[in-house]
Amino acid sequence: MSFVSRRLGFFALTLWVALTLNFLLPRMMPGNPALAVLGKFKGGVSPQALKALDAEFGIGGHQSLFSQYVTYLGDTATGKFGVSLTTQPGNSVGRIVLDAIPWTLGLVGITTVLAFILGTSIGIIGAWRRGGRLDSVMPPIFVIMTVIPYFWIGLVLILVFGVKLHWLPYFFSYNYTLTPGLNGAFISNVAEHAILPAFTLLITTIGTWILTMRNTMITTLAEDYVRMARAKGLSGHRIMLDYAARNAILPNLTGFAMSLGFVVGGAILIEEVFNYQGVGYLLLQAVNNDDYPLMQALFLLITVAVLVAILISDIATAVLDPRTRGTR
Amino acid sequence: MATLTGPGGTGDTGGTSQLTTAPPAGVLGGGGGITGARSARRMARAVTSNRKATVGVVLLVIFILVALFPGLIAHDNPSAQIYPRRLGPSASHLLGTTAFGQDMFAQVIYGTRPVLLIALGVGLGATIIAMLIGVAAAYLGGAWDGALNLLTDVLLVIPAFPLLIVIGSYLHGASTGVLIAVITCISWSYTARQLRAQARSLRTRDFLEAAKVRGERAFYIITVEIIPTMTSLLVAAFLTNALYAVLFSASLQFIGLGNPSDVSWGTMLYWAENNEAFQTGQALWIIVPGLCIVALGAAFALLNYAFDEIGNPALRPVRSMRGNRGQRPR
Numbered sequence: 001m002s003f004v005s006r007r008l009g010f011f012a013l014t015l016w017v018a019l020t021l022n023f024l025l026p027r028m029m030p031g032n033p034a035l036a037v038l039g040k041f042k043g044g045v046s047p048q049a050l051k052a053l054d055a056e057f058g059i060g061g062h063q064s065l066f067s068q069y070v071t072y073l074g075d076t077a078t079g080k081f082g083v084s085l086t087t088q089p090g091n092s093v094g095r096i097v098l099d100a101i102p103w104t105l106g107l108v109g110i111t112t113v114l115a116f117i118l119g120t121s122i123g124i125i126g127a128w129r130r131g132g133r134l135d136s137v138m139p140p141i142f143v144i145m146t147v148i149p150y151f152w153i154g155l156v157l158i159l160v161f162g163v164k165l166h167w168l169p170y171f172f173s174y175n176y177t178l179t180p181g182l183n184g185a186f187i188s189n190v191a192e193h194a195i196l197p198a199f200t201l202l203i204t205t206i207g208t209w210i211l212t213m214r215n216t217m218i219t220t221l222a223e224d225y226v227r228m229a230r231a232k233g234l235s236g237h238r239i240m241l242d243y244a245a246r247n248a249i250l251p252n253l254t255g256f257a258m259s260l261g262f263v264v265g266g267a268i269l270i271e272e273v274f275n276y277q278g279v280g281y282l283l284l285q286a287v288n289n290d291d292y293p294l295m296q297a298l299f300l301l302i303t304v305a306v307l308v309a310i311l312i313s314d315i316a317t318a319v320l321d322p323r324t325r326g327t328r
Numbered sequence: 329m330a331t332l333t334g335p336g337g338t339g340d341t342g343g344t345s346q347l348t349t350a351p352p353a354g355v356l357g358g359g360g361g362i363t364g365a366r367s368a369r370r371m372a373r374a375v376t377s378n379r380k381a382t383v384g385v386v387l388l389v390i391f392i393l394v395a396l397f398p399g400l401i402a403h404d405n406p407s408a409q410i411y412p413r414r415l416g417p418s419a420s421h422l423l424g425t426t427a428f429g430q431d432m433f434a435q436v437i438y439g440t441r442p443v444l445l446i447a448l449g450v451g452l453g454a455t456i457i458a459m460l461i462g463v464a465a466a467y468l469g470g471a472w473d474g475a476l477n478l479l480t481d482v483l484l485v486i487p488a489f490p491l492l493i494v495i496g497s498y499l500h501g502a503s504t505g506v507l508i509a510v511i512t513c514i515s516w517s518y519t520a521r522q523l524r525a526q527a528r529s530l531r532t533r534d535f536l537e538a539a540k541v542r543g544e545r546a547f548y549i550i551t552v553e554i555i556p557t558m559t560s561l562l563v564a565a566f567l568t569n570a571l572y573a574v575l576f577s578a579s580l581q582f583i584g585l586g587n588p589s590d591v592s593w594g595t596m597l598y599w600a601e602n603n604e605a606f607q608t609g610q611a612l613w614i615i616v617p618g619l620c621i622v623a624l625g626a627a628f629a630l631l632n633y634a635f636d637e638i639g640n641p642a643l644r645p646v647r648s649m650r651g652n653r654g655q656r657p658r
Contacts, residue, residue: 010481013482014482014485017486143380143629143630143633147575147622147626149575149578149582151579152597152621152622155597155614155618163606163607268493269579269582283490284583286497287496287583288584290497295494296494299490299493302490306486
C-alpha cells in the first residue's frame with residue numbers, strides 16, 4: 001500500500017513540475033514570445049483571446065507573477081485551456097485536441113500493440129534458437145534501426161512506395177473527396193492511408209521488444225528450473241513458452257504498459273511526415289503557428305498520458321512480481 | 329565493467345580488519361593512476377579485437393576529419409546560391425544542386441561540423457552532469473540522495489522530445505550552441521541513473537572505507553577513488569548521450585526549430601521537405617543527409633554495443649555453437 005501511495009506522490013510531483021514548466025518557460029525566454037504573437041494580430045484579437053493570453057502569459061501586466069500562476073493552475077485544473085490563436089482561431093483548445101486524439105489512438109495505438117506482440121514473439125524464438133539464423137541477423141539490424149531517425153524512414157518509404165511505385169497513399173488520413181462516415185469505402189480508404197505510417201512506426205519500435213525479450217530470455221534459459229524441465233523430458237515447445245518465456249516476459253509487459261503512455265505523443269514526426277492529423281501533427285502545427293495555448297495543452301496531455309502509463313506499469317510490476325513488493 | 333577490478337581488488341584482499349595498516353594516500357593515488365593507464369590499454373586492445381568497435385572507430389575518425397577540414401574535400405561555398413537550380417549529379421556537382429542553387433555536396437561536407445559539435449558537446453556535457461549528480465547522490469546518501477534522485481526521476485519521465493519541441497518553439501531558430509545547451513539540460517537523467525546505481529554498489533567497498541578512515545575529503549574520494557572505477561560506464565554514457573544528441577538535433581532541425589540558415593544535415597532535410605524534393609526528382613537531397621545521420625549514429629551505437637559486449641560476456645554472439653547445433657539441449 002505504501003508503495004502505491006509513494007508512486008502517487010511522485011506522480012503528483014511530476015505533474016506539478018510539468019505544469020510549472022509550461023507556465024515558466026515562456027516567461028523565462030528572452031523577449032516575451034507571447035508579445036511577439038500579439039504583435040502579429042495588430043489589434044485583430046478577440047477580447048476573449050486577449051483575456052486568455054493575459055492569463056496564460058501575463059502580457060496585460062496588471063497581475064503579479066504569483067496570481068498569474070494561481071489563475072493558470074486553476075484554469076488547467078478545471079479544464080479551461082483557452083482558445084486557439086492561429087491554428088483554428090477562436091475555437092476552444094479542448095475541442096481541437098479532442099478531434100485529433102482518435103486519429104492518434106487508432107494509428108499509433110494499434111501499431112504499438114502489434115509491435116509488442118510481434119517483437120516479443122520474435123525475441124522468444126531468437127533466444128530459444130540462440131546462435132541460429134534469426135538470432136545472428138537480429139542484433140545488427142537492431143543496431144541500425146536504433147540510429148535511423150524515424151521521420152527519415154517515413155520519408156524513404158514515401159519515396160519508394162508512394163512517389164516511385166504509386167502503391168500507397170502518403171498524405172493525410174483519408175482522401176479529401178470522401179465524406180467521413182461509417183461506410184465501407186471510407187473505412188477502407190482510412191485503412192489504406194494508415195499502412196505506410198503504421199509500417200514506419202512498426203519497424204522503428206519493434207527492435208526494442210525483440211532485444212529486451214531476447215536478452216531476458218537468455219538469462220532465464222540458464223536457470224535451474226529450465227534445466228530441470230529439460231531433464232524431465234518436457235517438450236521443447238512447452239519449456240520455451242511455459243517455463244522460459246513466461247518468466248522472462250515481465251520486463252516486456254511493464255515496458256508495454258509504459259509504451260501505451262507514449263502512444264499519445266510518441267509519433268510526432270511520423271504524423272508530421274505523413275500529414276496525419278493526430279496529436280503530434282497538431283503539436284507541430286501549433287509550434288509553427290506560435291499557437292501557444294494549443295501547444296501548452298498538447299504538451300500537458302502528452303505528459304499526463306506518459307505519467308498515467310508509468311503509474312500503471314509500476315503497479316503492474318508490483319502485482320505481477322512478488323519480489324518487488326517486500327523490498328522497498 | 330572490466331575496470332571494476334582496480335583499487336577495489338586490493339581492498340578486498342586487504343580486508344576491513346587490516347584497515348589500521350592502510351597505505352598512505354600517495355600510494356593509493358598512484359594505484360589509481362596505474363589502473364587508469366591499464367584500463368586505457370585494455371580498451372585499445374578491446375577496440376581492435378572487436379569488429380563492431382573497429383567499424384565504429386573508423387566511421388567516427390572519418391567524420392572527425394571531415395568536420396575538421398571540410399575545405400579540403402568540398403571546394404564550393406555551401407550557402408552560396410550561385411548555381412543553376414535543381415541540377416542532377418555531375419562531375420562539377422557530385423550530388424547536384426538544391427532548389428536554391430547551392431552545391432549539395434558542399435552542404436553535406438560542411439554540415440558535418442555542427443552535427444559533430446552537438447554530438448560531442450552534449451555527450452560531454454550530459455555525461456559530466458550525470459556523473460556529478462549520480463555519484464554525489466550515491467556517495468552523500470540520505471536526504472541528498474533522495475533529492476537528487478527525485479530530480480533525476482522527474483526529468484526522466486517528462487517526455488523529452490515534446491519538451492524539446494516546446495522549448496524550441498519559444499526560442500525561434502536555435503543555433504548550434506543553443507541546441508547543445510538545451511539538449512544537454514534535457515537528456516542527462518537516463519545516464520545519471522545508471523551511474524548512481526554503479527556508484528551505490530561501490531559504496532560499501534573496502535577501498536572507500538579505507539579512504540574514509542584515512543580522513544580523505546568527500547571531493548577527493550569522489551574524484552580519485554570512485555570515478556576512475558567507472559571509466560567504462562562513463563564511456564558508455566558518453567556514447568549514448570552523443571547518439572541521442574545527433575537524433576534529437578536532426579529531428580528539431582527537420583521540423584524547422586533549428587536556425588534555418590545554418591548548414592547542417594537536419595536543416596538540409598528541412599529545406600528539402602519544404603521544397604518537395606521527392607516530387608521534383610531531388611531524392612538525393614533527402615537520402616544523403618539522412619544516410620550521414622545514420623552513419624554517424626551507427627558509429628556511436630556500434631561503439632556502445634562493443635563496450636557492452638566487452639563488459640558483459642553473456643551478450644556476446646555465440647559463434648562456436650553454430651557448427652555443432654545438434655549437441656545443444658533442445
